[in-house]
Amino acid sequence: MNFETNDEHRMIRKMVRDFAEKEIAPLAEEIDASDQFPHGLMRRLGELGILGMPFPEAYGGSDGDYFGLVIALEEVARVSGSLALILDAHTSLCCEPIYHFGTEAQRQKFLIPLARGEKVGAFGLTEPQAGSDAGATLTRAVRDDDAWVINGQKVFTTNGSAADVFVITAKTDPDKGTRGISSFIIEKGTPGLRLGREEKKMGLNGTGTCALFFENCRIPAENLLGAENEGFKQFMITLDAGRIAIAAMALGLAQGAFERAVAYAKERVQFGRPIAQFQAIQWMVADMATDIESARLMLNKVAWMKEQGLRYTKEAAMLKLLATEVSERVCYKAVQILGGYGYIRDYAVERMYRDQRLCAIGEGTNEIQRLVIARQVLEL
Ligand SMILES: Cc1cc2nc3c(=O)[nH]c(=O)nc-3n(C[C@H](O)[C@H](O)[C@H](O)COP(=O)(O)OP(=O)(O)OC[C@H]3O[C@@H](n4cnc5c(N)ncnc54)[C@H](O)[C@@H]3O)c2cc1C
Structure with missing residues (x-):
């Protein structure tokens, strides 16, 4: 079976790589050091049609597919993990559910400006007591006439401090367990919505986590x-696709470090000779190249399965597990x-090593991926 990308995908890779090298790479270190959300680059991602890659033109998108988004994520991550995570949270976690589950009016009102990069999106699922156990959400939504009244808390929301639109989950029927949770769209500035302080993180700085x-x-x-x-x-459906996206980000970071x-x-x-001539270095390079090749093959296969x-x-769980562990190994060796010099901030591999660490944690830890895989294999 052939999982090679088509001509359009090759064009997307070239376009995003050119943009990433010219406009993102020169700012990647500054984003990391300043921990400031890169609003300007976000607008550029919108202008170039990258934020709206998988959506029809009628919704502000560029009529591509999720495979195209995956390629874009890999290319952005190759130079900046932070911008890749911002793109992932915006398009894969916030825009995708609005496109798939939203009404026509919601798509018109929210998806179009998000896809064009006029607004920033975020996705709030995790709560202090509901991480891996996402069904343990305590945030509550109660219907009151023509409104929903929401009380509760989300944590670790990527893009949170910069976002205009939030997709969040809340309990609507507390007696029904996971069958009593609903999703809502909330706009910045809505009375009763307050942002926490931005988290100080190991890496992926500038992503406005709050x-x-x-x-x-x-x-x-x-x-x-x-x-x-x-x-x-x-959100189970959203996170299945999200695992492809985070694998692409992990692979892009590995590729950049490699x-x-x-x-x-x-x-x-x-x-007296280039270190490339030492067998110890050659073996590391060979292992890195082999790891990257296997993760990319699996990435293409799973993105293809989604398109089919x-x-x-x-x-998707296998892919996330594989690609994030590959990224850890490759960035370590880099x-x-x-x-x-690899330990010094002036060299990008140090940043990439820190950035990739989140990939084994976010959108379901690797322990949870193993659980998902084992349940399917053992038919539990
Ligand atoms: C930088 C960053 C960005 C994030 N962005 C977002 C976002 O945009 N939106 C959002 O909703 N969330 C986001 N998250 C949250 C992220 O998805 C969670 O941190 C993650 O799902 C794990 O939840 P937890 O941190 O509560 O860990 P826990 O669930 O408490 O896990 C702690 C440890 O226990 C293990 N564990 C838990 N349950 C089991 C089990 N059943 N079997 C085996 N091991 C288990 C875990 O694998 C882990 O090793 C982000 C987190 C970070 C750090």
């Missing part, structure tokens, strides 16, 4: 996203090949 507090936050009844009590099902390590190995001279409309829950 908590969201809802205190009698009253939103219009029409901001219910999809059917009432279907929220758990919706290229830097190879270039360095050819230039760095010790004991096949079930891919198990494969730092090792650069020696002391």
Whole structure:
């Protein structure tokens, strides 16, 4: 079976790579050091049609597909993990559910400006007591005439401090467990929505991670996203696709670190010759190249399965597990090949090593991926 990308996908890769090298790479270090959300680059991603990649033109998109988004994520992550995570949270976690489960009016009002980059989107699922156990959500939404009144808290919301539009989950029928959760769209500035302070993180700086507090936050009844009590099902579907996206981000970071390590190995001279001539370095490079190749093959396969409309829950979990562990190994070796310089902030591999660490945690930890895979294999 051939999982090679088509001509359009090759064009997308070239376009995003050119943009990433010219406009993102020069700012990547500054985004990391300043921890400031890159609003300007976000607008550029919108202008170039990258934020709206998988959506029809009628909704502000560029008529591409999810495979195209995956390619874009990989290319952006190759130079900046932070911008890749911002793109992932905006398009894959916020826009996608609005497109798939939203009404025509919701798509018109929210998706169009999000896809064009005029607004920033975020996705709030995790709560202090509901991380891996996302069904343990305590945030509550109660219907009151023509409104929903929301009380509760979300944590670790990527893009949170910069977002205009939030897709969040809340309990609408507390007696029904995971069948009593619904999704809602909330706009910035709604009375009763308060943002927490931005988290200081190991990496992926500039992604505006913060908590969201809802205190009698009253939103219009029409901001219910999809059917009432279907929220758990919706975010399981959203996270299946999200696992492809985060795998693409992990792979892009691995690719970026790999290229830097190879270039360095050819230039760095010790004991009178380039370190690339030492077998120890060659073996690391060989393992890195093999790891990256296997993760990319699996990424293409799972993105292809999604495009074919096949079930891919198990494969997405396998992909996320594989690609994020590959990224960890590759970035570790990249730092090792650069020696002391690999540990210094001036060299991008240090940032990439920190950035990739989140990929094994966010959108379902790797332990949860193993659980998903084992359940499917063992038919539990
Ligand atoms: C930088 C960053 C950005 C994020 N962005 C978002 C976002 O935009 N939106 C959002 O909703 N969330 C976001 N998250 C939250 C993220 O998805 C959660 O942190 C993650 O799902 C894990 O939840 P937790 O942190 O509560 O860990 P816990 O669930 O408490 O897990 C702690 C440890 O226990 C393990 N564990 C838990 N349950 C099991 C089990 N059943 N079997 C085996 N091991 C288990 C875990 O694997 C982990 O090792 C973000 C987090 C970070 C750090």
